[in-house]
Amino acid sequence: MGQTLLQKVWDAHTVRTLPTGQTQLFIGLHLIHEVTTPQAFDALRERGWRVARPDRTFATVDHIVPTRERTRPFLDVLAEDMIGALERNCRDFGIRLAGLGDDRQGIVHVIGPELGLTQPGMTIACGDSHTSTHGAFGAVAFGIGTSQVRDVLASQCLALEPLKVRRIRVEGTLPQGVYAKDVILTIIRRLGVGGGVGFAYEYGGDVIARMSMDERMTICNMSIEGGARVGYVNPDATTYEYIAGRPFAPAGEAFDRARAWWTAVASDADARYDDEVVIRAEELTPVVTWGVNPGQSVGVGDRIPSGLEPGTDAQALADALSYMRLEAGQPIAGLRVDVAFIGSCTNSRLSDLREAARVVGGRRVAPHVNALVVPGSASVKRAAEREGLHEIFRAAGFEWREAGCSMCLGMNPDKLVGDQVCAASSNRNFKGRQGSPTGRTLLMSPAMVAAAAVAGEVTDVRALVADPVAGGR
């Protein structure tokens, strides 16, 4: 009987079974940022511990950084404190930091892959639930809380419970204008926002096999929105091609040896799964969320559920509609938007910006819409500027910002105001998520956000662009 990638990676990293019965797992890469680490470093200082493996730890700043004015010290005193604390902690404990002004700075889940830090077969941890993103490379990547950050800093290990594996096969060919974001939003709607608890999601099938690394990252990124702490794709030629030549990737003959190890770590053809789900790509359409969790979504041509559908939780529906100030049975298309946000660890990579720019090119943002593009990293920003994408966005009326998490969670000055409706390429439409307690978020692909920005309302991107490039073509 063959093994899954999860089992192989788990076994290779197992130190021992703890007296508690949990597995002590060695963590190959620890990514850290300013928000979930200061208390962990303080705990180390209190107990006189060192960072066990600074050589396996890498830091950046993303959650709280301003995306417009970055002169230090920041006017935002709390942000200055947090960034200052991370800078001090990295200095004191000997950790590499891609800080503000560093040309490698960016969202932690964008820069890890970009720098070649993220590699197949690794265990990766970060104090952020979207750490599942790194699973796109065939790594097993866990989002953790601050006490676990302390554990990893001090011991380079985590105490964890084993996971089951659900294989999700996306088969067929995606229709034009349907992207990786639509695939994962559909998976979350079908399996539920809690459906993945206790599971790692292994994504496969021909659609995933044809996807670029950017697209696979979008899929794995939102695993946690389906309740799965870990999501991954088996590494293949696309993975190796992406990694080759990156700063922290092995080079020359070492790369060949690495590729052999990476290939061996993929799930065996006869691996046994705890569950298997098949999604037919032909059935998919562009998806828009209407509610207050990422599972509450419809196709752009559909109506908001009426509560009569089987399996609908009437109380949850009523609560979501009341917060969103929407009516059951209302078409989602045509809903007026106030803000358009292209960014976040889900969809802020170069290919996302290219797709959005294709929609925006030669058009203008509707007069009542505030639109902004926040590239995922300084490197994405530079690459986009080399292609002139910033000029396309600016000419259309978008703001072009510096890299960070920005309006995905509103920890910096980029927030919704009042009950504004935001078309967002990010990952969470929770109540208050985008920084205003009454703000309303509609999740969709970057191309759909671009379409909403120019139309001033939710609209089908396929009507704006004759030949939008489908994901996994």
Added chain:
Amino acid sequence: MEAERVVRIEGTVLPMRGEDIDTDRIMPARFLRAVTFEGLEQHLFEDERAGSAGGDRAQSQHPFDNPQYAGATILLVNRNFGCGSSREHAPQALRRSGIRAVVGESFSEIFFGNALMIGLPCVTVSPNEMLTLMARAEAQPASVMRIDLPAGTCEFEDVRCAIGLPANARDALVTGAWDTTGLLLARYDEVNAVAAKLPYVAGF
């Protein structure tokens, strides 16, 4: 490092209805802008507590502001509580507000783990049992619930249910081993041995 043992929890309860209550609701991101966890409890469910009263917390109808639940130490919740962001600030704020156990139909995995790390047990009961417990709690807010982790039971008035809690988590809480760092550091030579066998650590 020895941590406090968590064996039995007794106290009045605070029922909070709703599925999929996410950590952004429990602790909005703007309150994560601090280098300590101190004072977080003041902002527990901040947006909906103020929001239910037109911005005025004093007029809030939220269960956490309902005087009949004041002093409660056990929180009752429904399905998939604590989903979303991995912010430990959410269970930290609950614990700092006086909550000593959460009883729910199910929990998000990261939330469950973060709570365990700070000695806050999250135990499950069936949806039907929760329906009964919440109704009783709303009717009899002065009644005391008794949770016994080793026995695996929860008692409230004449209701007695079996609680779900993985054996590992139960043992960690009961023995006081929920503070894991010491355990992970105990046999560090074994950690080095595993690392040395990983080609990406040792060098390809």
